[in-house]
Amino acid sequence: MIEMGAAADPKLLKAAAEAHHKAIGSISGPNGVTSRADWDAVNAALGRVVASVPKAKVMDVYNAVKDITDPGVPAYMKSLVNGADAEKAYNGFLEFKDVVEKNQVTAVGAPATVPTGDNIGVAAKALSDASYPFLKEVDWLSDIYLKPLPDTTAPKVVKAIDKMIVMGSQMDGNLLKAAAEAHHKAIGSIDAKGVTSAADYEAVNAAIGRIVASVPKATVMDVYNSMAAVVDGTVPNNMFSTVNPLDAVAAAKGFYTFKDVVEASQR
Known part of the structure; x- marks a missing residue:
């Protein structure tokens, strides 16, 4: 897809x-x-x-x-x-x-243009270096990701998805295409434990940072708040308990630094 x-x-x-x-x-x-x-x-x-x-x-x-x-x-x-x-x-x-x-086209259009040397790309490398150990500890093959969120309803989830759709509609088209291509490449390098390569992980982080920066902060926060409304507080604690806490904290710190760089580049 x-x-x-x-x-x-x-x-x-x-x-x-x-x-x-x-x-x-x-x-x-x-x-x-x-x-x-x-x-x-x-x-x-x-x-x-x-x-x-x-x-x-x-x-x-x-x-x-x-x-x-x-x-x-x-x-x-x-x-x-x-x-x-x-x-x-x-x-x-x-x-x-x-x-x-x-009415269908017969050929795929040109690939997206990927920025290089930008602040988000540099910050994505730092984030990836800090969080890759944590990434490798997560059980990506667990069936927990297929289970419904506790104490939520379909209407609440639809509202949260709607905020994501609005955010997606406001993104830069070329950067969104580039992010999809980066995810496709990363899926191709997934190993037996469900972990992509370090290089593809970095590319995905950079691509996500760029598309988020192409959307106004208020729209991004709408998505954050809508998800906070449907994710029970026990979920983060449960996920945290399954990994090395020091690696999780290092990943979180890396993310917050990355977030600041993305926000500084945000339109």
């Missing part, structure tokens, strides 16, 4: 993010359904994003999701609604898919 996102047209991604934000704002009723107009706008925006990516990359996402989805899931989900309505929606989707495919 990250690779597909990196290949998508940044302007169309921004428009899709804005459409999703608007649709979340019109959610109402006991089932959390957006307005018909916003539903239309989201579908149109998604179709344009998909059409801006070569078919092979779209199919890579389809096949990757299929490989982690139990074959019984579609039938189960269909059993929860009116079967005839589900079939009508599916047939409409297939027709929509054909139109998108006819």
Whole structure:
């Protein structure tokens, strides 16, 4: 999915993010359904994003999701609604898919331009050096990351995701593309314990710092505060208990220094 996102047209991604934000704002009723107009706008925006990516990359996402989805899931989900309505929606989707495919690009655009020698890049190296030992101690293969957050609800999580979408829509398109490409490369160097290489870790930190700096501080803090509202205070303490506390503290100190450099570069 990250690779597909990196290949998508940044302007169309921004428009899709804005459409999703608007649709979340019109959610109402006991089932959390957006307005018909916003539903239309989201579908149109998604179709344009998909059409801006070569078919092979779209199919890579389809096949990757299929490989982690139990074959019984579609039938189960269909059993929860009116079967005839589900079939009508599916047939409409297939027709929509054909139109998108006819408008689809055949080649990926140029890779992002990655800044070099900037203060954020220098600070990212210092952060990475300070936190890589901590990174290697985390059990990235644990199933804890698949478990729901305690004492939260779907509406609260949607509000937090909405703040992330707004932040994403305000990011510099080239830097966002570069960050996606850095994450894709880092995933490629992950070892048996789920840890990426030191070089790719540094590149990811630099890329994240640059996209955060491309967004106003108030928007970033909206994301922070929305996440604080859905993450129980026991979660950080529980995660802290699983690693060497000295390495965790060193990583935190490195992060705070990095944060200051990013803030100083923030628009």
